[in-house]
Amino acid sequence: MLPPSTPSPAPNAAVIRTGRRSAMTGLPCSILLMAIGAFGIFGVVLVATGNQKGESTARGFAGLGFMVALGVLGVIVFIGVWTNRRTRILIDTTGLWLEKGNLRNVIPWHTLAGVGLCWSEFGRNQKVYSLELYPTGPIDRDDPVLWALVRDEEPFHPALPRLRYRLPLSAANQRPVVAAVQQYVPQIWLGESQRAAGHIGRPDVKGHRQRTRGRTT
Numbered sequence: 001m002l003p004p005s006t007p008s009p010a011p012n013a014a015v016i017r018t019g020r021r022s023a024m025t026g027l028p029c030s031i032l033l034m035a036i037g038a039f040g041i042f043g044v045v046l047v048a049t050g051n052q053k054g055e056s057t058a059r060g061f062a063g064l065g066f067m068v069a070l071g072v073l074g075v076i077v078f079i080g081v082w083t084n085r086r087t088r089i090l091i092d093t094t095g096l097w098l099e100k101g102n103l104r105n106v107i108p109w110h111t112l113a114g115v116g117l118c119w120s121e122f123g124r125n126q127k128v129y130s131l132e133l134y135p136t137g138p139i140d141r142d143d144p145v146l147w148a149l150v151r152d153e154e155p156f157h158p159a160l161p162r163l164r165y166r167l168p169l170s171a172a173n174q175r176p177v178v179a180a181v182q183q184y185v186p187q188i189w190l191g192e193s194q195r196a197a198g199h200i201g202r203p204d205v206k207g208h209r210q211r212t213r214g215r216t217t
Contacts, residue, residue, distance in 0.1 A: 007106065013092035014180035018173055029074075037071010040064050089167070091180035096133065098145055098167070105145040107165055109185045111135050114160065116190030117178055120199040128200055129174040131181070132190075133165040141204070142211050148203040156193065168200050 043064045090097040095108040113136045119129045134155070141150045141163065149165040169177055182189055 007094075009090040009097045009106075010092040010094070013090040013097070014176065014183075016089040016091075016173055016176050016180075018087050018089055018170070031074070033070045033074025035071075035074075036067050037069075037074055040067025040071060044068065089173075089177060091177070091184060093184055096131075096167075096181070098149070100145060103145045105143060107133055107135075107146065109188065111137065112185075112188055114188045114190040115181055115185065117174060117192040118195045118199060119174075119192070120195045120197050122197070127171060129169040129171065130200055131167040131169055131174070131177055133167070134160045134190075135164065136161075139163055139165075142208055147208055150203065151201060152204070153201075166200065 040063075087101075088097075088099045090099060093109075095106045095111075097104060097106045113134045115134070116132050117129060118132055119127045122128045139146075139150065141147060146165065149167055151164055151166045152162050153164075155162060155164070167177075178192075
């Protein structure tokens with residue numbers, strides 16, 4: 001449960017359930033990968049106990065190792081998707097709220113110089129999107145909820161700060177998010193722009209660990 005003093009979004013806030021949509025695709029894929037890994041482990045056990053059919057070969061060992069590696073990947077994907085299954089974006093007159101299970105925080109509109117949508121090519125026919133939120137002042141780059149959104153990059157306009165929030169969005173999620181932002185704060189909307197492939201980047205995990213003495217959230 002959230003503490004009683006925690007501010008809440010407005011009852012009529014726009015709600016985008018990003019975690020639920022990701023879980024619908026991520027969980028089946030992770031389960032399939034884990035099943036492949038289980039077959040690989042079963043094969044390793046047969047070889048180790050000498051109960052396999054036929055002669056063991058280097059190619060066979062490599063295949064089993066690959067299957068086990070896929071299983072490990074499936075576990076990693078499952079943990080990530082399951083942990084974030086309740087993630088929601090809520091947008092109202094106050095700002096953009098990010099809710100992850102029992103954690104929630106808001107990026108208030110009045111602290112932003114602008115908001116825009118960026119996208120880049122992913123493969124031949126895919127695009128990845130992000131909502132870029134540029135603050136007017138300093139931000140807490142180690143906030144328990146928002147730290148993973150913080151990016152330190154050269155801005156596309158000199159009037160904007162290096163530190164900004166980057167909220168990754170799917171092709172389906174970006175439409176309702178953009179519509180809600182344009183509804184509530186059209187005056188700070190910066191429009192849509194293309195970026196180089198891989199523009200999403202990664203959060204500063206190492207720096208976050210060092211600044212928080214190893215306590216990641």
